[in-house]
Amino acid sequence: MFLEIYKLGKRIYDLSNWREMHRFVVFMARVLLNFSAIGKLYNWFKDDEQRFSILEKNPFLIEQATRAFFYAGSRLEERVSLICNHIELLQSRFQSEWGKRLAAYDSCYKIWKSKEEDINWYAQLTMEPGQRKEGLLSVMMLLDGNPLYQIIFWLDKDKNGDASMWIGAMQGPNMEDARDIIKDITKRSYRYRTKNLILYMTMAVARALKVKHIYAVSNEGYYAMNHARRDRKLKTDFGEFWEEAGGHKTEDARFYEVPLIEPRKTMEEVPTRKRAVYRKRFAFQDDVDDQIGTNMKKILRG
Structure with a gap:
């Protein structure tokens, strides 16, 4: 077994x-120091033909268990359990081929596309090895193939045994003209902030997957500190953002619980001068829900 893991490492x-x-x-040193737990994880993959085919395509799953990934203070046994539960939930939710492809980081699946003909703006389920520090799958919004925003997550059971989505990171654009692009996208979504939109899409994916809860890392729970500037001030205050989205703190200070459905104002709560914009925004959001629900059904088990 050690030799087999050694060969996986050479591919990583x-x-x-x-x-x-x-x-x-x-x-390899970490594998040796934790050989009992890592060996059990490797055998867990090997005991199932589909799971082993995933590991052969995605050896990073073993590496993720050996490193303090996903959230601050994660322990080895927690990461092993997290990886196993994520793969099992993918197998139970997705059609066999798509569960395997998404877990292996070798595919993307388009879940939404703008109906405007002058822009190539869309969202997909995918994962890139470079994002593996914060999760195992992502909802990514792109423009002409360039990432605008993404939410990286994994599937796992919570303390009550409920299947849940866990958000490990939210990342924005990294391009020279990002400000102008985001300004244009915000106009097209009727003044709906882009980071709110990527969360809205993620909520729609969570509902399609029939998970019972969404949990999201707090500032204390974030794996890395790349959301903080050199002066330690936050680029993004996760706690503030999750609370704006209707979330609340959990007993574990590292996580918030975020609702599966974004709270929506009634028209009576909207100032008269803004109602036309809100109607268009709500229609836009409804289209996002419809497209994601319809497209997810095509790759989920009945």
């Missing part, structure tokens, strides 16, 4: 690069 790291070689050595 580019051994022609000395930095990658160092990471490979550290990875």
Whole structure:
């Protein structure tokens, strides 16, 4: 078994690069120090033909268990359980082929597309190895193939055993003209902030997956500190954002619970001068719900 994990490690790291070689050595040291738990995880994959085919395509799943990924203070046994539960929930929710493809990080599936003909603006379910520190799957919004916003998540059971979605990170655009692009996208979504829109899409995915809860990392729970500037002030205050979206703190300070459905104002609550914009926004949101619900049904089990 050790030799098999060694071969997986050689596929994860580019051994022609000395930095990658160092990471490979550290990875193998961690495997040796935690061989009982990592060996059980490897055998868990090997005991199921579909799961093992996922691991063969995505060896990062073993690496993720050995490193303090996903959320602050995660323990090895928690990460092993998280990975197993995520894969099992994908297998139970998705049609066999799509569960395998999404878990293996080798596919994307379009869940929404703007109806405006002058823009190539869409959203998809996907995952990139470079995002593996914060999760196992993502809802990504793109413009002409370039990521605008994404929410990275995993599926796991909560303390009550309920199937839940756990948000590990929310990331915005990284491009020179990002401000102008986001300004244009906000206009097209009728003054609906782009980061609210990516959460709205993620909620729709969660409902399609029939999970019972959405949990999201707080500032204390975020794995990395790249949401903070050098002066330690936050670029994004996760707690403030989750609360704006209707969320509340949980007993674990590292997580908020976020509603499955975004609270929506009634027209009586909207100032008269803004009602025309809100009607268009609500119609836009309803289209997002309809498209995601319809497209998700095509790859989910009946």
